[in-house]
Amino acid sequence: MNGLGLSTRAAVARLALGRSLALGALPEEGVDAKGLEIPAQILFSTQDIMVWVGLIVTHAVRHADKPLNSSDAFRAAVRSHWHRGASLLMEDWLAANEDYDRFVETLINRRASLPEIAERGGAVPSVKQPTESTDISGELLKALSDIGITGEARGYTHGPRVTRYKILLPDINQFDKLRRGLERLGLVLGLNGALPSVSPGDEAKTVFIDVPRPVDTWKNTGFSDLKAWCADAPDDPNRLTVFPGVDVMGKPFSFDLASAPHVLVGGATGMGKSVCVHALILSLLLKHSPSTLQLALIDPKQVEFAVYADSEFLYGGAVVSDAAKARDQIRALVQEMESRYAQFAKAGASSIAEARAKGIRLPFIVVFIEELADLIVQNRDVETHIVRLAQKARAAGIHLVLATQRPDAKTFSGLIRSNIPARIALTVQKASESSIILDETGAESLLGRGDMLIKTTGSSPVRVHGVYIARTDAQEQVRRQRAPMRA
Known part of the structure; x- marks a missing residue:
């Protein structure tokens, strides 16, 4: 009531009902017992009660399996709509960073998107969307x-x-x-x-x-395009060139992970985050050999990185999925970092590039963590080691790519964020999630299916359409690279 500037609980409840009625079928789970009951004669006035009854009954006819043929069923529907709508309004409020003006603008824009009069049994008319050949x-x-x-x-x-x-x-x-x-x-x-x-x-x-x-x-790009881009890119053992996709005009977009030097990849489920990670991995495999690159693959979900289980590039010789083994591998990477710096000191070098120039052959190590949130939840102490790598590992040639589908402040702390300068944001559900990934909004308005915003060190976000990588593409690349080694 205070946040919305409304004087009664009934006014808030009506707003919540309207928020829910604009959506589809009600969820199956029940409602909680929070809040206070509101008498029907207060919730609905005599002037508009028939409108509310009509809206709620019509919603049930369109979306529910059972009609509202009793007062108890109607009362249950009201409670369910009230519960869902209140939760959604709270999400809207938080997404607006509890800013009253932004929140009200959200409500106004949502109201403006509704038709004044709906066509009976038909869709709301709209301006014809442009095809590729259309000039609008x-x-x-x-x-x-x-x-x-x-x-x-x-x-x-x-x-x-x-x-x-x-x-x-x-x-x-x-x-x-x-x-x-x-x-x-x-x-x-x-x-x-x-x-x-x-x-x-x-x-x-x-x-x-x-x-x-x-x-x-849409014109989509695939693995054959990625191979062509990598073939055209200059060969430089001191670069980690990756191609996540093409820009809005269709030109290949790339950046040097060695300069990034660490990346966060975030996005909602099904928006292309994992495909983006595979594009980064395959970019590296296409430009390097096991003597110049090793991959530390940590996969708490146990599904995404299994395709690389036979790769000759694996740091430690295996994909890690067990939480305890993941913690041990990250600790081993910290020790590897310290060992490299000791070698650099003896050789009078300050970075992996200088060490290589002095004859010390060390591969890059790129650490991919498929679901950072799961790993931190299972091992809270692992965050300290990840932060240490993010702070110090760049010059040692160790780089992090951290992926998550749950970008929130609890699992992606400010200390990690401040040390991971490069960001890739795919479509997210809320502006607040975009802010966690990019430090600014925008990812909540992307198109999905690999549409992303990429922010590298010192640059503004660039919109990129992701290259599509199928599981068979990764299998093909691993098999092809193992064949000459066996021969």
Whole structure:
């Protein structure tokens, strides 16, 4: 009540009911016993009670197996909607960082996305989404005008998943207004929940607006593309070049993990996080031999890295899935780091590159942890060793890639975050999760299916569409690299 500025519990409950009624079927689990009961005559007024009854009954007809044919069933439905809606509103409140204005803007935007009058038995009409061959410059300018922004179209370019429109803003002061109005712009364009994005243009007073296209018009990249990129990249044993995908215009995007020097990869389940990790691993395998690279693969989930079990690149000779063995391997890596620095001191070197120049042959060691949250929950003390590696291991040629599908402050502490400068954020559910990964919002508005924001040291986030790696691709690469060694 205090956060929303509402005077009664009934007003909060009605808001929660509306939040739930906009969604699909109610979950099967029951509701908790928190809160106080509200008499029906207070919850619903005599003026609107029939509207609420109609909404709740209609929702049950559309989404429930059983109709609401008794007062007890109706009362249970009200409680379930109230419970779900209150939980979702609390998530909205936290996602807005408990900022009243941002929270209210969320509610307003959600309300604006609902039709005033729904077609009977049909979908809500929307602006036709652009196909790859479609130029919607006119519709885009009209949509900009609808949200109070004047612009001039200066051309467009089709990328793999979005079409980039170059727009001149005669009044550059409207740029901030445009960034704040992207949700409404997506609504006017009929993008069905997807959001356009905006970035500075390549000429004075211009901006780029990237408009998502339907999935069936996307151009995807695969393992054959990754192999071609790696073949074209310069051979340098002191670089760890990785290719997570292509930029919004379809150009291969790469960065040097040795300079990164550590990376966090985060994203919701099913959004492409694991595929991204495989793309990083295969990039390294395609550019290195076991004499210049070793992989320490830690997989608490016991499923993602099994495909590399026979690889000649494995540090310690095996993929680690047991929590105790994972802790032991991370401790061994700390000892390896200290041992390398002792060798460097004797040789008068300060880094792995200098040591190699002096004839000390040491491979890079890249540590991939598939689910950081699971590992830390099982072994809280392992976090101390991970932080130590993140702080000191770069010059020793040891680099971390930490992946998680649960980016929260409890499992990804500020001490780890401050020492992992490079970030890859795939689609997340909340703006707060994007902030944990990137230190800024934006990942909550991505398109899924490998769409990501990559932030390397000292740079702004770059949008990248991930390369698709199938399990058979990894198997093929491991088998191919083992064959000449056996021969």
